[in-house]
Amino acid sequence: MASHKILVIDDSKVIRMRVREMLPPGNFEVLEAKDGIEGLNLIRQERPNLIMLDFLLPKMSGWDVFQEIQTHSDLQTIPLVLMSGRKEEVAEKIIEPFEYFAFVEKPFEKKQLVDAIKEAMGKAKKPRPVAPAPAAAVSSPTADSPAASVSAAEIEALNVKIAKMQTEIDGLKKQLTQLVTFIKQKLK
Template sequence: MATHKILVIDDSRVIRNMVRDMLPKGNFEVLEAKDGVEGINTIHQEHPNLIMLDFLLPRMSGWEVFQEIQAKPNLRAPLVLMSGRKEEVTEKIQEPFEYFEFIEKPFEQRELVEAIKSAMVKFKKWPQPAMASAPAAGGATSSADVEALTKKIDKMQAEINMLKKQMAQILNFIKQKMR
């Protein structure tokens, strides 16, 4: 029985088959999803060890799948984003890609294997929220708790951004006075 699961989310059967054929033979199972909704459902059910995600998908885009994975740490796995147009990816996600790998279609087997290796390394750097490893005293964490914490994090990030902006303004003011 396969010990590792690789999920390929792409609306093109040709790409899904190509990825399956290019993967080195080993002790893993290749799962497939033809759109973002099916991909998210498969991630929830199967908890893959690696996700290969096309950026342009029907029903739920790769960007939306990526955002859901970002928002829910229990869905995370090493991630390789795939697209024939890198500029569409960089419009939404700024480089350098810190926690996942990107591969431009079409690609060769060597490029695919390197992207997977890189995604595995980058995944280890992905910050895990304290919440993911320490459930509430009651045992389980409710979605309301997670949502409340997410709102607090968003508020704190906005405050941090405001403080950074104020600090830059202060530094500019000091520089002007020192001239």
């Protein structure tokens, strides 16, 4: 019986088979899922030692699976390799540099895959910031909750909002650049 489980979530059977063939020999079992819902169910049931996640999936996108993983501290520690043929789509949703997971662009070679797995293993060990306190808990400082901790929670919540806004701004910049390029081509 294999002691380690690797979950490959990709709607392409060719990619799933290719990943299986490229993995270095070892004592592990490769599990496969063809869509996001099936993948998330396998993550919860099997608790794999590594997740290879395609970003564009049917039924539930890789982005949605990623977000679900991020809401559970026990799932966040599973090394994750995000796969996509279009890195810009990933970067629109998740700001670079990718801090807690590895990214490999399709199509990829065996060395790129192995390097991404090693990178994901290292990144999964990084400590995650504590989630900001809920708004109700941040109401007003009392003797039991010093103003400093309230301010830190508020700052963290604002940093999260800033990061999301920056991602949206970067996406809009990219769209604007594409639009300008398109207009220039039409004017020629």
